[in-house]
Amino acid sequence: MVYPVTPPEPTDAERARTILAAADSLALSVTSGGLRYECVALHTVDAASRLLLLDPVDPGLTAELAAAPGSGLAAFAEFTDIAPVAVRDRVRARLALSGRLASAGPDTLVFRPARAALSVDDTVRTVDAAALGAATPDPLARCEAELLDHLDTGHADILVQLTDLVRHGDLSGIDRIRPIRLDRKGLALRLERTGGAIEDVRLGFLTEAQGPYDVGLRIQELLDPATARH
Structure with missing residues (x-):
């Protein structure tokens, strides 16, 4: 995509x-x-x-x-x-x-x-x-910390795949990827680089998340839009 x-x-x-x-x-x-x-x-x-x-x-x-x-x-x-x-x-x-x-x-x-x-x-x-x-608060506001911790501690492979989308496969010099912000419209990742430099990137969801229950599907839509539609 x-x-x-x-x-x-x-x-x-x-x-x-x-x-x-x-x-x-x-x-x-x-x-x-x-x-x-x-x-x-x-x-x-x-x-x-x-x-x-x-x-x-x-x-x-x-x-x-x-x-x-x-x-x-x-x-x-x-x-x-x-x-x-x-x-x-x-x-x-x-x-x-x-x-x-x-x-x-x-x-x-x-x-x-x-x-x-x-x-x-x-x-x-x-x-x-x-x-x-x-304005209304984001529907993920109260559970954001739990969702980010789940991504950070249990899904390093998914974080790499998501970073691939914005780095076009070039992950050279990146030591670690951390999720730092999540809302109904997308996810922000922090790329920790060799030597201590950091870079923040954001991925927008293709479909807005309505609640914590469908964040996984929104991420899957980014990684494999065809699969997520079925």
């Missing part, structure tokens, strides 16, 4: 929404007092991409919010997207949200994003708040 030169990618809004869905921690900064909190396993995300922070991390913050105007306090929330596979340079993206933080009832705060900035490969991309609110 002739592999596409530009593999399909999720939109910036979709990728940002996926980071929100998959992240288990965030850094919260409140601009009024320069306060910064590390929140681990304390947030959820609702359908409008608002962050709900449970069990506020500091009583002083709760008191400050109680005295704030109805719109709450200006705040920033920062997320780091880390590759679940243990490789060098594991940061895949960073997401920064700016907006308003307010009380949403006993022991709950709500952060309403007004704007978002997605940083990938040293390039910062602005994401409109409306687009972020309308």
Whole structure:
């Protein structure tokens, strides 16, 4: 097969929404007092991409919010997207949200994003708040780590075959191939080269994955499209 030169990618809004869905921690900064909190396993995300922070991390913050105007306090929330596979340079993206933080009832705060900035490969991309609110997380977000680990530890032969598609059979100088990102539209591989250099390549699926149950079929379509159709 002739592999596409530009593999399909999720939109910036979709990728940002996926980071929100998959992240288990965030850094919260409140601009009024320069306060910064590390929140681990304390947030959820609702359908409008608002962050709900449970069990506020500091009583002083709760008191400050109680005295704030109805719109709450200006705040920033920062997320780091880390590759679940243990490789060098594991940061895949960073997401920064700016907006308003307010009380949403006993022991709950709500952060309403007004704007978002997605940083990938040293390039910062602005994401409109409306687009972020309308986006849905990738269907593989919650199981990505398990699926990548399965590929990394048990299917080195498949990783070589996939790399063949984009390297046209030339694997010279490549010591190891690691899977580092998976979404409904494709798979990204890291090629570790002799001397320590790394190169990331992406393969777009011919058919989008609807869930973890058909990732294997999507990969098979890439390796042998004729077989996968039967």
